[in-house]
Amino acid sequence: MKKQVMQALVVSAAMLTLAFFCQSCGGPDSTSTNNTGEEAATGHTAVWAAPDTNTWAQTEQAVQLRYGRDLVANTAAYLGPEGSIARTTNGLNCQNCHLDAGTRPFTNNYALVASTYPRFRARSGTEETVHKRIADCFQRSLNGQAPDSLSVEGKAIAAYVLWVGSGIQKGETPAGAGLEVIDFLDRAADPQAGAKVYVEKCQSCHQPNGQGLTNGKGGYAFPPLWGPNSYNHAAGLYRLSRFASYVKQGMPLGATHEKPLLTDEEAWDVAAYVNSQERPKYDLRADWPDISGKPVDHPFGPYSDSFPELQHKYGPFKPIKAARDQQKQPS
Ligand code: HEC
Numbered sequence: 001m002k003k004q005v006m007q008a009l010v011v012s013a014a015m016l017t018l019a020f021f022c023q024s025c026g027g028p029d030s031t032s033t034n035n036t037g038e039e040a041a042t043g044h045t046a047v048w049a050a051p052d053t054n055t056w057a058q059t060e061q062a063v064q065l066r067y068g069r070d071l072v073a074n075t076a077a078y079l080g081p082e083g084s085i086a087r088t089t090n091g092l093n094c095q096n097c098h099l100d101a102g103t104r105p106f107t108n109n110y111a112l113v114a115s116t117y118p119r120f121r122a123r124s125g126t127e128e129t130v131h132k133r134i135a136d137c138f139q140r141s142l143n144g145q146a147p148d149s150l151s152v153e154g155k156a157i158a159a160y161v162l163w164v165g166s167g168i169q170k171g172e173t174p175a176g177a178g179l180e181v182i183d184f185l186d187r188a189a190d191p192q193a194g195a196k197v198y199v200e201k202c203q204s205c206h207q208p209n210g211q212g213l214t215n216g217k218g219g220y221a222f223p224p225l226w227g228p229n230s231y232n233h234a235a236g237l238y239r240l241s242r243f244a245s246y247v248k249q250g251m252p253l254g255a256t257h258e259k260p261l262l263t264d265e266e267a268w269d270v271a272a273y274v275n276s277q278e279r280p281k282y283d284l285r286a287d288w289p290d291i292s293g294k295p296v297d298h299p300f301g302p303y304s305d306s307f308p309e310l311q312h313k314y315g316p317f318k319p320i321k322a323a324r325d326q327q328k329q330p331s
């Protein structure tokens with residue numbers, strides 16, 4: 001066990017070094033379409049970069065932004081099972097999924113939040129504030145509760161998230177903003193093929209039982225991918241397209257958009273394997289009051305189309321998308 005951890009750490013150190021040198025090698029071919037699943041891309045070619053933290057002046061806002069970033073990067077230390085401020089979350093950090101505190105291009109960064117919120121979201125069927133969107137990730141991805149939006153912590157997280165996207169004008173979608181969604185496969189994703197990918201490329205860190213490795217302080221050195229302390233089944237990553245897109249560009253640790261370490265097929269299959277395991281449940285009854293707004297890969301019916309739940313979970317998604325396009329429904 002100890003040896004495995006050491007190996008994993010050596011590997012991750014090497015990969016982080018690699019990742020560091022590749023951060024700016026976006027290159028001329030990084031013009032591919034990217035969106036957050038709901039927004040279409042415009043024709044920009046320059047890859048988005050987060051604003052520079054050196055511009056934070058020594059003002060009260062700097063203190064707040066620094067605290068906000070720290071809450072995103074080290075959420076468990078403050079709000080996890082042994083948190084110093086409150087104990088309301090499962091031990092994950094926001095940064096586990098929003099890499100580099102939500103600043104890494106293509107990989108689920110916060111670039112588009114400032115310019116798009118408040119906005120209508122089909123999942124709740126309401127106009128959502130940034131606080132509501134942040135609370136969603138607390139309730140689903142961290143399977144817990146968000147700090148009050150008026151608390152020091154609630155304000156700091158929102159201020160930081162909004163700062164990340166402060167350089168983007170309304171209506172702009174630069175390349176690399178948000179999460180770049182990878183193409184659908186022609187077939188259904190295959191959990192059995194994904195189990196092999198998991199053993200070969202994931203379990204050295206996330207462990208054979210998927211429960212990750214704790215840091216001994218209520219948080220994780222390697223976060224869990226399933227089980228009681230993982231994201232619940234209403235979280236974004238439980239949608240196969242979000243999981244596959246995230247891991248294609250961010251996992252195994254060290255992978256980037258420019259230098260992925262998985263093929264698309266491996267990403268989709270390992271997504272199917274991980275999302276076939278047990279995880280906490282969540283009351284979904286208030287989600288998508290208009291069922292025609294459900295994403296093609298939302299794995300819980302009822303649907304406005306005639307495809308079965310299983311196909312909405314694992315695919316193939318192209319036929320569902322084609323049928324929706326015919327009816328002009330969102331995919
Ligand atoms: C287990 C993974 C995971 C964790 C942990 C997580 N999130 Fe998220 N978050 C996601 C996914 C997936 C999305 C949706 C991305 C998409 O659909 O394009 C998302 C979306 C968001 C958005 C909206 C982004 C946009 O462009 O509209 C915000 C804001 C956000 N998360 C904040 C947070 C905060 C703050 C935390 C920590 C309290 C957190 N998230 C923790 C996975 C996670």
Ligand code: HEC
Nearest residue numbers: 012095096097201202205222223224225247251252253270
């Ligand atoms: C070298 C160690 C390592 C390997 C190998 C690795 N991961 Fe990770 N993974 C991490 C770390 C560390 C994080 C948290 C990243 C951060 O906070 O910056 C993470 C985060 C994640 C997350 C989001 C957080 C969560 O717990 O849900 C997912 C999903 C994930 N990894 C999936 C995978 C998959 C799938 C593979 C195999 C294809 C894989 N990882 C391989 C170390 C690893």
